[in-house]
Amino acid sequence: MAEQLRRILEEHPGRYVSGEEIGRRLGASRAAVWKQVQTLRRRGFGIEGARGAGYRLLGRPDLIEKQELFSRLPDASMWKSFHVFPVTDSTNSRAVHLAEAGAPHGTVLCADSQTAGRGRLGSRWESPPGVNLYLSLLLRPPFEPPMAPRLTLVAAVALASTVEEATGLPVFLKWPNDLFLGGRKTAGILAEMSSDLDRLRHVVIGVGLNVNAEAADFPEELRRTATSLRGETGRSFPRVELLSRFLVRFEEAYQRFLAGGLAPLLPEWNRRCLLSGKRVLLRRRDREERGTAIRVDEEGALLFLPEGGRGRERIHSGEILEFER
Incomplete structure (x- = not known):
């Protein structure tokens, strides 16, 4: 129920939500709503209550629960x-x-x-x-x-x-x-x-x-x-x-x-590839070499054109040490 209350308050950032509306949506009494407010406060949520206005969310902890x-x-x-x-x-x-x-x-x-x-x-x-x-x-x-x-x-x-x-x-x-x-x-x-x-x-x-x-x-x-x-x-x-x-x-x-x-x-x-068409410095196994990165293929390999006239290669494992900005 506390998670439902949190979501209700988050729907109205900075604004009061009446206790009557909260109770109606939760199917709960005013006393039960108050108990859930206290539960959220103990978890670090900043909740302000005002007589006749209800409750509003002022802040929340950046926790992953x-x-x-x-x-x-x-x-x-x-x-x-x-x-x-x-x-x-x-x-x-x-x-x-x-x-x-x-x-x-x-x-x-x-x-x-x-x-x-x-x-x-x-x-x-x-x-x-x-x-x-x-x-x-x-x-x-x-x-x-x-x-x-x-x-x-x-x-x-x-x-x-x-x-x-x-x-x-x-x-x-x-x-x-x-x-x-x-x-x-x-x-x-x-x-x-x-x-x-x-x-x-x-x-x-x-x-x-x-x-x-x-x-x-x-x-x-x-x-x-x-x-x-x-x-x-x-x-x-x-x-x-x-x-x-x-x-x-x-x-x-x-x-x-x-x-x-x-x-x-x-x-x-x-479409998001940072390296496409750019000159790069590639490290693979025990050597480094320069060339041009083309794109990634259907097997996840980098298509790489080394300098020096050799044909295009498929790189399955390696590290890009430098690339054109």
Whole structure:
């Protein structure tokens, strides 16, 4: 009932809603309404009551709570199990442990902060508390292991759609796993899998999205290359709202991927591709080389034209160290 009351108050930002109307919509007595107001206040919501006027919402904590997250998702959602941590070492590490213990497909892990957040190739993901999204999705897909790395691109398309809807700004994707806003990195994706020779056991997709971080929240060496949604728009975003939107968009993209592979999603990736037609410095295995990035293909590979006259190559794994701005 507290979640229903929260939604009623959020429908009228800054304005009073009479106790009579709230009671009618909740099917509850005035005493029961008062009890739910107290419940929300204990959770950190600022609710003002005035005799003869009712209640109004003055402020809310930017917390991610399982109950509110559930209430924002469709009833038929694939997301059925949630784990929310005030602090953890790494949501991906936690997800792997849960997967090995038998946690189901559609498990979501989220943390307010991480002490050992990870990016690709062993890099560290800065994870200050209270401002960003750090989450992992545990999936048990019904396909063979070679398909699993393409889920990084599926997640990127879903996250790009989420950010564009929230900010109204164009998002660009840097193969294979980064999101850019305003020319700076805003999010990263890390996919890990466990498999037998011909069977996937599980895939864990980690997402770090800079939401409300300010310049002072980034290490000095990242302040020129990293940004956040708040940094680009000048306003704050409720993290639980972004998380629920992303889960809905990911489920939509995942179902399209199961039905048709990457082909249905490629136009959305390639129209946002940050690298198309640009000269880049590519690192793969133990060497680096320059060339031109063309686009991403149906298998998630980067089509790459090396300098020096060799023909076009398909790069399945690598890192873009530099690219034309």
